[in-house]
Amino acid sequence: GNSVTQMEGxxxxxxxxxxTINCTYTATGYPSLFWYVQYxxxxxxxxxxxxxxxxxxxxxxxxxxxxxxxxxFHLEKGSVQVSDSAVYFCALRSTNAGxxxxxxxxxxxxxx
Amino acid sequence: DTAVSQTPKYLVTQMGNxxxxxxxxxxxxxxMYWYKQDxxxxxxxxxxxxxxxxxxxxxxxxxxxxxxxxxxxxxxxxNSLELGDSAVYFCASSPATPYEQYxxxxxxxxxx
Numbered sequence: 001g002n003s004v005t006q007m008e009g010x011x012x013x014x015x016x017x018x019x020t021i022n023c024t025y026t027a028t029g030y031p032s033l034f035w036y037v038q039y040x041x042x043x044x045x046x047x048x049x050x051x052x053x054x055x056x057x058x059x060x061x062x063x064x065x066x067x068x069x070x071x072x073f074h075l076e077k078g079s080v081q082v083s084d085s086a087v088y089f090c091a092l093r094s095t096n097a098g099x100x101x102x103x104x105x106x107x108x109x110x111x112x
Numbered sequence: 113d114t115a116v117s118q119t120p121k122y123l124v125t126q127m128g129n130x131x132x133x134x135x136x137x138x139x140x141x142x143x144m145y146w147y148k149q150d151x152x153x154x155x156x157x158x159x160x161x162x163x164x165x166x167x168x169x170x171x172x173x174x175x176x177x178x179x180x181x182x183x184x185x186x187x188x189x190x191n192s193l194e195l196g197d198s199a200v201y202f203c204a205s206s207p208a209t210p211y212e213q214y215x216x217x218x219x220x221x222x223x224x
Contacts, residue, residue, distance in 0.1 A: 043202055044202070099157050099168050
């Protein structure tokens with residue numbers, strides 16, 4: 001079956017530090033890949049996505065590249081802000097699956 | 113212009129009671145979901161409906177019963193509430209696979 005493994009947290013960084021949250025997956029076929037962000041007290045919202053190999057998703061300074069050869073979709077940001085403090089979820093969805101598969105979430109705290 | 117809404121936002125109740133959570137989406141999506149998020153932020157899918165038909169029913173106690181009166185609504189009824197049911201419950205919707213999901217703001221259920 002499908003699975004998503006993401007870097008364990010929590011992750012604590014200083015403002016303007018570089019962020020990487022690792023995500024690897026196992027799936028049949030050619031899934032779409034997603035990063036969702038959950039700010040405190042809110043629901044998950046889509047941060048970025050990529051639907052095929054070598055696609056790069058980007059939004060709000062965050063980027064992730066769909067790497068089929070390494071089955072990875074690592075999230076990166078060059079300079080984090082306090083407002084980026086949230087829980088980040090990596091997820092995949094296969095074309096023949098009625099549901100998404102989510103990772104366990106990584107809590108990021110950015111200190112001023 | 114709320115996309116996915118849930119009521120109530122907070123629900124505090126005693127063990128043994130029966131409660132319902134309502135969800136509505138105005139995005140015109142065919143598929144809706146219920147997720148449970150525990151205190152460690154792990155997200156677990158419970159149910160999924162497509163055009164009012166149940167398509168995913170994960171291993172959930174049969175005290176939980178979803179109902180979809182139309183494709184814009186998916187309600188969750190819980191009988192005989194237990195302490196372990198305390199969690200945040202999220203409703204979500206999506207267009208057909210393999211697209212992203214849109215989440216509601218969550219309902220924090222506390223069973224005392």
